[in-house]
Amino acid sequence: MCYSMNQSIDGANCKTLYGSPLQIQVEVEAGTNLTYKIHRGEMLVVNSLAVRGIVPHNITVGPEVEQQLGSGCHQLTLHASNGVSVLGVSTELQVCLLEPVEGLLGSVMAEEGECPDSDLYVRVSLDRGAPVQLLFQVSGANGSISETRDI
Structure with a gap:
């Protein structure tokens, strides 16, 4: 224990x-x-x-x-x-x-055009900390999707 x-x-x-x-x-x-x-x-x-x-x-x-x-x-x-x-x-x-996690930042950018007709780019940075598990979740009128990433 x-x-x-x-x-x-x-x-x-x-x-x-x-x-x-x-x-x-x-x-x-x-x-x-x-x-x-x-x-x-x-x-x-x-x-x-x-x-x-x-x-x-x-x-x-x-x-x-x-x-x-x-x-x-x-x-x-x-x-x-x-x-x-x-x-x-x-x-x-x-x-x-x-x-401990410090300085976790994220940004989202869409390609020219409007969502959902364009690609979506997500950028994440971390000053310090490990391990980190990120959960990305995108919701819309037709449902939602999610994805987990380890960094």
């Missing part, structure tokens, strides 16, 4: 605004004196200790870790072990550190 920006996400896909605190809640079915480690490849991102595995434990991903990772989406591995079991258990996480 992931907690950020007063929202919780159940699953292995965490999203937060870059620079905002992120907590990942972990729990295993059994075990004591657990070590939870989160890695990106060979790099250790977070290390946390818990006395009992059956009690939910929060791992905080702080701003220094977010800065180390950088904005965007990152594939991480969460590993839990207790020093007694040989293997431990692992799961994959996707953590997306999203940048």
Whole structure:
């Protein structure tokens, strides 16, 4: 379970605004004196200790870790072990550190003539932020059309 920006996400896909605190809640079915480690490849991102595995434990991903990772989406591995079991258990996480959108501008221009008899041109610019999903919707007397684009 992931907690950020007063929202919780159940699953292995965490999203937060870059620079905002992120907590990942972990729990295993059994075990004591657990070590939870989160890695990106060979790099250790977070290390946390818990006395009992059956009690939910929060791992905080702080701003220094977010800065180390950088904005965007990152594939991480969460590993839990207790020093007694040989293997431990692992799961994959996707953590997306999203940048706030700034400077989103759009303009619409029609070719010479009147709509709908001419082509319609839409221009969008963005100063900062990622990822962004745009929804274009055009409505008229005979209905409407919509299209989604990722930038």
